[in-house]
Amino acid sequence: MEPIYDQYNRKHDYLRLSITDRCNLRCVYCMPKEGLPFFPDNRVLSQDEIVQLVKNFTEMGINKVRITGGEPLLRTDVVEIIQRIREIPEVKDISITTNGLFLAKKAAALKQAGLDRLNISLDTFKPDVYKEITRGGNIQQVLDGIATAAELGFKKIKLNVVLIKGQNDDEILDFIRYTKDHDVNVRFIEFMPIGNAEADWKQEFVPLDNVFDLCHQAGLAYQPIELAGNGPSDNYQIEGFKGSFGLIHPISARFCENCNRLRITADGYIKACLYWNEEINVRKVISDPVKFRQTIQRALDNKPLNHEMALAQPERIIDKAPTWRHMSQIGG
Template sequence: MKQLYDRYDRLHNYIRISITDRCPLRCVYCMPKEGLPFFPTERVLSQDEIVQMVENFSEMGISKVRFTGGEPLLRSDVVDIVRRVHEIPGIDDISATTNGLYLPRKAAALKEAGLQRLNISLDTFDADRYKKITRGGNIKQVLKGIEVAAELGFMIKLNVVVIKGQNDDEIIDFLNYTRTHNVNIRFIEFMPIGNPLKTWQKEYVGLKSVFDVCAENGLEYEPIELTGNGPSENFQIKDAVGSFGLIHPISNKFCETCNRLRITPDGYVKACLYWDEEINIRQAIPDKEEFQRLIQKALDNKPLNHEMAMADADKVVNKAPTWRHMSQIGG
């Protein structure tokens, strides 16, 4: 079986596929306040294209697939997509990143179809703050979705983007949540993607603050290993049921171990989240030989680090930061 290596000898076995750019929320780190013009339906990869693409990838050594968006559960055919991908030989890990709003209705069907793990966005426990951060969301729906997913036996990670002045004072609340809930709280650094640099600089919080909060509150913790595809460093508070993880692309780069490719809703492969470098692979999906050539081309152009952690930007083919917002990439 062919395997995918980039020029830094990193083996890639994981793809993140954004199956829609649409989302009912307008989270401050994901989309501008006024929203975005969503792609028309014909511009978004069809179910058959997605399945064929994953079949191609499986023959290239990809074994792990994560569905993202936008909000992936908005697609009416998401359960069918998961079921068909689950049936592809070689694909042994299927997960999704979601805002959780549709889990009460769709979680059971997704579980039956073969979805194994969920990353659910939850940046605050306060209803008013949640409404402000998401620009209109109802936290009760998300909490219900988490409850339903837990009852069904999903492995659950809660994504918390830490932003100064918005939710950084709730770090202790999330840490305490792991004491009684079998979830992994993933604290994520706010990234300068789709946001003005000055705004980002004012709102960025380094995740060393999580350890500071632990020290201030007398919380003992130890490092642990967790199953999954993410770049987080994981820890567990003494006697806690759950755990917490840190994803810090700014303060503590993890690019050297990156094993993932991203597919945008409109059929472009992005080897690096931050840079504008992307290749349209949609037309090549039926042609496995051409598909493999384009994927390898994307890997050959992949830098060792993104700009947020790299001084030598000359190693990047296209030096412009991506024009896409997070909702148009899938994170």
């Protein structure tokens, strides 16, 4: 087993693997209002292709796998996929990112199959705001899913909160206070301009410094902490609280410098960088480990240090445009 590195000597040991582009929500930061045409079934990686792909990656030192979508729990064989990945000895950690709508029904089976950790999207505690952000979602299903998962004893539950000006930025303290009695990590995430018009994005962007300002105003003393896992967040805990909160800064580029992740889309393309349009088809070489590794290394050799570095070194970028994919088609 020989680990893989990019041109900046960053070792990559974490795979984000989308198993579907389908989703049962239309979140404002993830998908256009009118929805998207989903891939036909034959364009999406099969269960056998997914398992072989993960095996190939473990030969390159990958030992952490996150299952993403779209909404991965929409895939009827998601439990079998988790179970088969769990059977690969080199995989040490399996997590999933979900909107949580089906979690109450599937959490026990996922835990039994070998899922270690959960990331659940929850941008608000207000039912009407949730319906607005998700364009129709039922928040009670998500809250029921979180409660069910908490009882099952997953290693860690994280709540992903994308901050949007005028929609949920007035709930920052509500989320922080939620961690007083709930052993979860609430992660505040900067709104990214992926699949969104720049003017709309600028109007809706919320600086994460607001989180600290609100803590100071509320008299909440926080301390930096270290959390096990693969995420890019800077984590903090209020004194005496069970849970914690984290800040994820994709826009300010703190997101990038220690990036150790590779992304595979549901239709079998590798994206070494979330933001740029550069991607390479790996589906056709899944059955050939040598060509597969060469293809992955090619993608890594062109991976920028961060988004700004990509702009500063355009000659290194195969495709200089921002990604054509919406967030739901990448997996975050």
